[in-house]
Amino acid sequence: MTPPAASPGRWSDLDRPPLNASALRRALLRPGGLWTSLDIVESTGSTNSDLSAKAPGLPEGAVLVAEEQTAGRGRLDRDWSAPARSGLFLSVLLKPDVPVQRWGWLPLLTGVAAATGLARAAGTDFSLKWPNDLLVKVGGEERKAGGILAERVGDDGVVIGIGINVTLREDELPVPGAGSLALADAISTDRDPLLRALLRSLEDWYGTWRAANGDPHASRLQEMYAAGCSTLGLKVRAELPGDRTLIGEAVAVDGDGRLVVTTPDGKDHPIGAGDIIHLRPGG
Template structure:
């Protein structure tokens, strides 16, 4: 038996579906592919073909994953938890920005419970291990997971949103793509079971989504906004924000408002920034 057999067992679709696909529940089923270019792209294609709300697509090996700003990435086989969910939304379109943040809140809670790693969120939806929670006293925040939401409005009666996430689970330092990336393994996780982590993320997502959807997408009324603020470490920090057109904004992040915008106090007054307005947010110096 190799180290990969121990550290990187395959996902268990039978157990996942037994735990999650229940009559009247949020999730219709979990489909696990041996390999796929992008779970988001595949699930969007299925959505356009009429796939219903509540489908989950995971893969053992994503070969052409997509992040923000069109960045591509790949991961070793069975080393990451890579999946997407399909939602047929009924809330106002201007609230959909909260969906990737909802996934972030669910992911942070699941990672903390299942693995013991002190995950948090960097606005808007990067799952990180903050410097103060890093294993071995490592300095600097480490990016653990990224989240990407994409929408398809070709069916106006049942618009589809796909929310995808890739969590670094068992990668070694040499297998991570950049110096700022970290894995659960490298951060001293007590459990690297990707099936258990996926169950926990989806259970948490379902609870948050049902409340948010019942509140017609109102993050304040549903409690999502407060839950997000409780795990977002960007608020209170000095930040340097790269805006489109090579503009630079510096100030102190003071809040996340009810529209999911980051409020930055600058010498010229407060600025509310949406994720679409921002190229990158990083700690100021």
């Protein structure tokens, strides 16, 4: 007797297979390596919130991945959500033994690592929008396909959340003007090798930065970030804390990871926090 066919469920999209947890662990967890554990959950509100709650009892290098994230958070408490298995939604726990004043480089370091690792694995170019957005080109237009959120946990830890849109179609995008690897015509949208590439690149960059005691110049992090940052050279509007606004040209990323904006009066303004809008000529 033939059993009845299973009804299609939320996990049955054959174009979006689940991540292979055991294969990922075999590839990424090794003695002496950065990554010490890798857990995958089917669905959660926020991997950053979950990992932050567990962080006090975990060693550095814990990785939490969700197949679906229903209440993901970006900068400025913006929502970050996407269909199940349509992207990479993960958080990692780092405990950097470098001067705490250099920890502000961690989101930028993660951006460089994600952009370089994913570019190789996906076969598509990424650029960085200061401070934490990953952009791809869709039809010649730069669109946000990923974001990074770093949160301090306790006295010695930082949880870094990473969200990457992988197979989202135009009608699934969370906001108009967003992007995905699929829309950028990536050669590969297989999430297993993409996740391996991202975490290996992050391990390499973090190790180099840590070996340089967090020095962004000696580790070449400042140089690499500037080379990949599409914000530099553009006219921007900076929306700053306290309802302040600044308009000028983004000219550099300084040694503290701040964006330096030169206003029309010739003054340089280092910006450590704020929302940056790329303006078109005449904008």
